[in-house]
Amino acid sequence: MIYALTADISHIEEEGVFDATLIEFDGFESVTFHKPGIDYQRERGAPEVIEFVGNLKNAARLDHLFTAPRGLLLLSRRMMGVLESVGPFRHRLIPTVIYAERIKSLVRDRFTGQRTWHAVEDPTLKNEDFVILQLLEETDCLDRERTLVKGVPFHQSRAGLLGKEKARPLVLNPPVGGFPPVFSVPELSFYCFSEEARQACERAELKGLWWRPQR
Secondary structure (H helix, E strand, O other), X not given: OOEEEEEOOOOOOOXXXXXXXXXXXXXXHHOOOOOOOOOHHHHOOOOOOEEEEEOHHHHHHOOEOOEEOOOOOEEEHHHHHHHHHHOOOOEEEEEEEEEEHHHHHHHEOOOOOEEOOOOOOOHHHEXXXXXXXXXXXXXXXXXXXXXXXXXXXXXXXXXXXXXXXXXXXXXXXXXXXXXXXXXXXXXXXXXXEOHHHHHHHHHOOOOOEEEEEOO
């Protein structure tokens, strides 16, 4: 089984509430850290450290956070250690810092949404235990004939990127040696996680993960 990963939001009780909200920067709309061939910091102007304002209590107990914008895969360093223990996969980790919500007005300009010059030295007011995962290669494994989109083979469907659960079925041909723990398929808008990766995360009792079977 192959899985997409989504943050478990069962602890979120109100619409529009997130575990962490991005502190914006110029061009942030085009920065997803999803495409393996793009160095988003050199080519898209992303900061070396991506900053958020968020709920530090949730960050302390969860391993995958519900973020705005939602395209950023914000994972705990502990979870990355678990994934790396399953097997090799080429990736880079973008460091982040999450500031406490109670100092939001000090670190995020209320007019521009961007970072102010206020320095936060108190370690109790920030969390630096999360990273954004970016894979550095793609796995060309989609079976374009047996993968169906609304009953039509993918190669005949004129579909572009497929989102989570959009293909029924989604058929991937395992590469020699099997799938890596996490991998990127060119035709999919999300990263895929192997069965071994899911099981390892469950054994480690990681929190905040919702595994969505894709085939």
